[in-house]
Amino acid sequence: MPSSKRSSPSRAPSAQHPRGGQRPRSGPATGHSLVDQVALLLTQLRQSPQPADALLAAHFKQHRNLGPRERGAISEACFAVLRERNWFTHLAKDGPGEAAGRTRRLALLALAHTGAGVAGATPEEAVWLQQAQATAQPANLDDPMRHNLPQWLAQRLQAQLGDEAWPLAQALLTPAPLDVRVNIAKAKRSALAVSLAADGFENDSTPYSPWGLRMQGKPRLTQSDAFRQGEIEVQDEGSQLLALLVDARRGDMVADFCAGAGGKTLAMAAMMRDQGRVYAFDTSTHRLEGLQPRALRAGVRNLYPIAIAHEADERLKTLAGKMDRVLVDAPCTGLGTLRRSPDRKWRLSEAEADQYPELQARILTAAARLVKPGGRLVYATCSLLREENEDLARAFAAAHRDFEPVPVAEVLAKAKVAQAEALTHSLGPSRVEATVAAADEAASEPATASRLAPSPYLRLWPQRHGTDGFFAAVWQRRR
Numbered sequence: 001m002p003s004s005k006r007s008s009p010s011r012a013p014s015a016q017h018p019r020g021g022q023r024p025r026s027g028p029a030t031g032h033s034l035v036d037q038v039a040l041l042l043t044q045l046r047q048s049p050q051p052a053d054a055l056l057a058a059h060f061k062q063h064r065n066l067g068p069r070e071r072g073a074i075s076e077a078c079f080a081v082l083r084e085r086n087w088f089t090h091l092a093k094d095g096p097g098e099a100a101g102r103t104r105r106l107a108l109l110a111l112a113h114t115g116a117g118v119a120g121a122t123p124e125e126a127v128w129l130q131q132a133q134a135t136a137q138p139a140n141l142d143d144p145m146r147h148n149l150p151q152w153l154a155q156r157l158q159a160q161l162g163d164e165a166w167p168l169a170q171a172l173l174t175p176a177p178l179d180v181r182v183n184i185a186k187a188k189r190s191a192l193a194v195s196l197a198a199d200g201f202e203n204d205s206t207p208y209s210p211w212g213l214r215m216q217g218k219p220r221l222t223q224s225d226a227f228r229q230g231e232i233e234v235q236d237e238g239s240q241l242l243a244l245l246v247d248a249r250r251g252d253m254v255a256d257f258c259a260g261a262g263g264k265t266l267a268m269a270a271m272m273r274d275q276g277r278v279y280a281f282d283t284s285t286h287r288l289e290g291l292q293p294r295a296l297r298a299g300v301r302n303l304y305p306i307a308i309a310h311e312a313d314e315r316l317k318t319l320a321g322k323m324d325r326v327l328v329d330a331p332c333t334g335l336g337t338l339r340r341s342p343d344r345k346w347r348l349s350e351a352e353a354d355q356y357p358e359l360q361a362r363i364l365t366a367a368a369r370l371v372k373p374g375g376r377l378v379y380a381t382c383s384l385l386r387e388e389n390e391d392l393a394r395a396f397a398a399a400h401r402d403f404e405p406v407p408v409a410e411v412l413a414k415a416k417v418a419q420a421e422a423l424t425h426s427l428g429p430s431r432v433e434a435t436v437a438a439a440d441e442a443a444s445e446p447a448t449a450s451r452l453a454p455s456p457y458l459r460l461w462p463q464r465h466g467t468d469g470f471f472a473a474v475w476q477r478r479r
């Protein structure tokens with residue numbers, strides 16, 4: 001990204017806890033201090049191919065004596081380093097302890113930054129930390145320390161979004177909110193909001209999804225009655241909107257082609273009030289297994305999970321042309337979810353990112369065969385990149401004239417989604433998106449200014465909508 005005069009998204013590590021919570025006073029009961037634990041995990045995160053949340057979960061399973069507060073402090077510190085790795089690495093460059101000490105210095109900075117305290121620091125490290133905090137100057141930093149993205153991704157976002165890449169990069173450095181979807185087959189959102197609040201789970205309605213509640217803080221929802229009774233399911237508001245686009249109706253035949261553990265499958269089944277059929281396909285048996293207990297809790301019985309070998313699996317042939325609704329929640333770079341999985345940006349190479357569109361096109365083409373005449377096809381990703389989104393949707397439409405694009409704003413408005421229009425604008429640098437009428441105006445703007453353009457697609461952005469980044473396109477198969 002080019003230099004920008006804006007203030008830096010990063011902050012000097014502070015000893016204050018950002019949410020004013022209490023610090024864990026001492027190191028955990030394992031005999032290792034928080035600094036030791038975070039340093040150990042940062043090393044493992046660097047070396048292991050496992051996603052950060054899985055690696056942390058395995059660590060906590062091994063150290064059952066860690067209390068919730070220590071677990072929270074360790075997780076927050078590790079995620080802080082993953083989010084702002086360039087900035088923290090810059091600060092931790094020099095100091096006591098040489099090479100091995102660098103990871104400890106990262107741990108110290110992160111624990112101080114999240115307010116957990118640095119019990120376990122040596123006196124020398126404590127002095128270093130104080131100095132680092134006093135001299136950290138977030139202003140005038142090089143761009144990589146401000147956007148905290150790998151260079152290839154920063155450049156691509158800048159090329160595709162213009163200046164809007166900066167607010168996006170900042171939004172990706174913040175933790176995501178905790179959203180739940182109310183299971184409309186079991187409860188009403190307004191009533192559930194009140195009963196959750198009465199049980200101490202403060203919440204607000206999500207701004208767009210009519211099914212969503214945004215929890216205040218990070219409460220342990222699994223301990224709520226609403227969760228045990230299957231009245232809520234944790235799901236980002238953006239994911240809820242994707243399920244709403246499918247508009248699965250009672251009695252429909254529906255295929256969720258890339259169902260995973262069934263987040264959207266369950267939302268569609270709830271819409272159908274358990275009438276009709278939902279086929280949940282996925283190539284991962286392991287992920288599909290996660291669907292069963294959730295379906296039980298939600299009281300859903302009309303699900304048919306089927307593990308397929310690949311998108312051209314023979315078993316799909318018998319269902320060709322029979323589905324009222326097909327959702328393709330395609331495997332993708334996942335860059336829209338970097339608030340939750342910041343490790344993803346460091347693990348994903350440009351070459352890997354460039355392999356997705358081909359797979360996505362193959363899956364979408366195979367899934368389209370299941371749609372019956374008059375039926376609906378929805379393609380979705382949680383990617384930020386055009387290659388996986390608009391480019392892919394346009395190429396599919398050009399090659400499949402029997403599929404007619406359906407403007408997403410219409411579908412959302414029908415589904416009672418607030419401010420539907422605001423969710424369907426594509427973003428781009430002015431020189432690319434400028435219409436002929438706006439060309440003169442665009443010419444007078446700096447080349448990197450961003451422009452919003454009306455689009456037939458859904459585009460959700462963390463910096464604009466507070467959701468994860470999502471894309472969706474909708475088509476109807478001609479009769």
Ligand SMILES: C[S@@+](CC[C@H](N)C(=O)[O-])C[C@H]1O[C@@H](n2cnc3c(N)ncnc32)[C@H](O)[C@@H]1O
Nearest residue numbers: 258259260262263264282283284311329330331
């Ligand atoms: C974005 S995830 C789906 C998330 C899921 N829909 C949800 O709401 O939780 C993409 C899924 O596609 C699956 N997948 C990958 N290749 C596939 C293929 N060729 N055919 C079908 N599913 C595939 C992956 O196993 C993964 O579960």
